[in-house]
Amino acid sequence: MATGEPAIAVTGLVKRFGEVTAVQGIDFTVEAGEIFGFLGPNGAGKSTTIGMLCTLLRPTAGSARVAGYDVVRERDDVRRNIGLVFQDPTLDGYLSGEQNLRFHAELYGVPRAALAGRMRQVLEMVGLWERRRDKVNTYSGGMKRRLEIARGLLHSPRVLFLDEPTVGLDPQTRASIWDYIRRLQAAEQITIFMTTHYMEEAEFCDRIAIMDSGKIVALDSPEALKARVGKDRVRLHTDDDRAAIAALKERFGIDADVRDGAVTFSVAGGQEFVPRLFAELGQAIRAVSVARPSLDDVFMSYTGTSIRDAGGSARDWMRVAARRR
Amino acid sequence: MTATAPQPVRVQVPPRSLRHDLRAVKIVFHREVLRFVSERMRVISSLIQPVLWLLVLGTGLSSLMATGGGDGVDLKTFIFPGVCAMTVMFTAMFSAASIVWDREFGFLREMLVAPVSRGAIVIGKCLGGAFVATAQGVVIVALAGLVGVPYHPALMLTLVGELFLGAFALTAFGVLLAARITNMQSFFAVMQMAMMPMLFLSGALYPLSGLPAWLGVLTKLNPLTYAVDPMRQAVFSRLQLPPELERAFNAGVTWNGWPVPVWLQLLMVAAMGLGLLGLAIVQFRRGD
Numbered sequence: 328m329a330t331g332e333p334a335i336a337v338t339g340l341v342k343r344f345g346e347v348t349a350v351q352g353i354d355f356t357v358e359a360g361e362i363f364g365f366l367g368p369n370g371a372g373k374s375t376t377i378g379m380l381c382t383l384l385r386p387t388a389g390s391a392r393v394a395g396y397d398v399v400r401e402r403d404d405v406r407r408n409i410g411l412v413f414q415d416p417t418l419d420g421y422l423s424g425e426q427n428l429r430f431h432a433e434l435y436g437v438p439r440a441a442l443a444g445r446m447r448q449v450l451e452m453v454g455l456w457e458r459r460r461d462k463v464n465t466y467s468g469g470m471k472r473r474l475e476i477a478r479g480l481l482h483s484p485r486v487l488f489l490d491e492p493t494v495g496l497d498p499q500t501r502a503s504i505w506d507y508i509r510r511l512q513a514a515e516q517i518t519i520f521m522t523t524h525y526m527e528e529a530e531f532c533d534r535i536a537i538m539d540s541g542k543i544v545a546l547d548s549p550e551a552l553k554a555r556v557g558k559d560r561v562r563l564h565t566d567d568d569r570a571a572i573a574a575l576k577e578r579f580g581i582d583a584d585v586r587d588g589a590v591t592f593s594v595a596g597g598q599e600f601v602p603r604l605f606a607e608l609g610q611a612i613r614a615v616s617v618a619r620p621s622l623d624d625v626f627m628s629y630t631g632t633s634i635r636d637a638g639g640s641a642r643d644w645m646r647v648a649a650r651r652r
Numbered sequence: 653m654t655a656t657a658p659q660p661v662r663v664q665v666p667p668r669s670l671r672h673d674l675r676a677v678k679i680v681f682h683r684e685v686l687r688f689v690s691e692r693m694r695v696i697s698s699l700i701q702p703v704l705w706l707l708v709l710g711t712g713l714s715s716l717m718a719t720g721g722g723d724g725v726d727l728k729t730f731i732f733p734g735v736c737a738m739t740v741m742f743t744a745m746f747s748a749a750s751i752v753w754d755r756e757f758g759f760l761r762e763m764l765v766a767p768v769s770r771g772a773i774v775i776g777k778c779l780g781g782a783f784v785a786t787a788q789g790v791v792i793v794a795l796a797g798l799v800g801v802p803y804h805p806a807l808m809l810t811l812v813g814e815l816f817l818g819a820f821a822l823t824a825f826g827v828l829l830a831a832r833i834t835n836m837q838s839f840f841a842v843m844q845m846a847m848m849p850m851l852f853l854s855g856a857l858y859p860l861s862g863l864p865a866w867l868g869v870l871t872k873l874n875p876l877t878y879a880v881d882p883m884r885q886a887v888f889s890r891l892q893l894p895p896e897l898e899r900a901f902n903a904g905v906t907w908n909g910w911p912v913p914v915w916l917q918l919l920m921v922a923a924m925g926l927g928l929l930g931l932a933i934v935q936f937r938r939g940d
Binding site: 435 | 661662663664665666667668672675676678679680683686687690691754757758759761762763764765766767768
């Protein structure tokens with residue numbers, strides 16, 4: 328990959344399954360070193376998109392380059408340069424953690440001379456070095472996921488794909504997985520492409536694409552997306568609420584009212600507004616708080632559904648059913 | 653672990669080459685063996701059945717034959733090659749079933765997204781399955797002395813070699829099935845449906861001579877017949893038997909009266925194995 332070339336470049340990507348168009352011509356670029364998140368309700372086309380980027384599905388139209396290689400014409404080059412962690416575990420439970428990694432290394436042709444050192448490094452990174460000789464069946468869900476992340480990294484990929492890396496894990500394990508992901512991104516300088524339906528995790532991404540019905544409906548940093556959606560909510564505690572409301576109307580043209588004992592109003596760019604407020608309001612302010620819109624608000628405004636409705640148990644059911652097929 | 657991240661050990665994955673594909677074949681093979689060894693229950697259970705056939709059923713039916721006036725050839729000796737083939741057959745099919753298992757547990761995907769030819773994976777799987785099955789067969793072959801088959805080194809080697817060939821063809825058949833049948837229950841149902849008639853029509857458990865015409869035709873259409881007959885011929889070549897017994901128990905396979913030579917039978921099994929392997933590779937490539 329030439330320096331400066333994006334890690335992932337997608338143009339006009341389409342995937343049809345018979346009558347159904349799962350992905351309807353999407354375009355986006357992921358820069359090298361980014362953590363890029365894919366958000367969307369169930370059936371939005373996220374998994375289909377990942378499938379095409381990982382060379383598991385052949386695009387119906389359009390093109391995609393991953394790590395500088397075309398996903399159709401240079402399939403093996405793409406595969407050599409990506410690491411994959413799927414939603415569902417893909418480990419051999421009857422083998423030890425170490426044996427699972429060795430299998431992967433041989434399949435990817437990792438040079439033997441470098442293997443021992445690399446294996447130790449990735450296992451230590453995810454805290455499984457001590458447990459390497461135990462059968463994977465004895466691992467907890469979080470340990471299995473960490474082993475898969477270690478395995479995905481073993482061959483030094485340029486892009487790591489994580490499909491719902493923390494689904495089904497308890498909050499504490501989820502936090503520790505994120506800890507590993509961020510540490511790894513710093514240590515390995517790789518690009519991370521992930522899907523998630525946990526909003527708090529999407530916050531960790533440098534940029535997010537929101538996908539709905541096979542199209543990307545929004546793509547920006549979490550901050551910018553939230554700014555675009557709307558206004559921040561500002562709450563003021565003043566000595567004279569009535570005067571403060573009048574002053575807000577007069578100086579800034581803002582309609583405010585008293586809610587829960589505080590002067591409350593909505594304004595774009597709330598944090599930037601606070602200094603002006605102090606300078607120009609002409610009223611004593613005792614306390615101020617600014618609440619940013621949440622990514623939930625963002626998601627809602629673009630897709631019309633809450634991510635909590637889109638995710639959850641129904642999705643897990645579908646996945647189990649799909650795997651059994 | 654501290655904040656000072658160590659310099660990562662970068663590894664460079666080389667472009668695809670024959671050497672790389674061979675490494676893949678080897679590791680898939682290796683995993684097959686590791687899994688087999690780690691499942692002791694499977695090893696033991698797959699040995700119990702043939703031992704029962706050979707020592708219990710063989711002994712029981714021998715007494716029947718003795719009272720019926722047949723003498724000279726112990727039934728256990730006769731069914732020995734058949735039981736060897738049977739052992740190998742079941743183990744080979746179980747190995748092939750592991751592909752269905754791998755698919756259900758997701759591990760197949762780990763193999764299919766690797767930058768390696770699908771052919772290498774299928775070949776590794778077939779060789780691994782055949783090896784494991786042959787290893788099981790060797791245990792049964794080692795019982796030769798108990799059923800009156802001499803421990804002649806050349807005979808032992810011939811039997812093991814012929815077992816491997818048969819095991820390879822059967823694993824390839826199983827892998828081909830596993831490429832299309834993606835659910836465990838259906839796989840075992842189809843396997844059972846294919847294996848039972850194959851076994852009964854192969855001459856593994858009764859002589860091929862003097863069969864009614866319809867049965868004779870069916871045995872000649874059955875591929876397993878050509879895997880069992882060379883083994884029986886190898887065993888009988890080491891027994892000094894009067895010609896009439898030889899004719900009754902080791903008639904060999906004939907096509908329209910022409911005795912099919914052992915080398916041709918083995919060639920047929922090998923060709924079938926390779927053909928099935930090729931088809932299996934095509935099936936797994938189609939998923940792209």
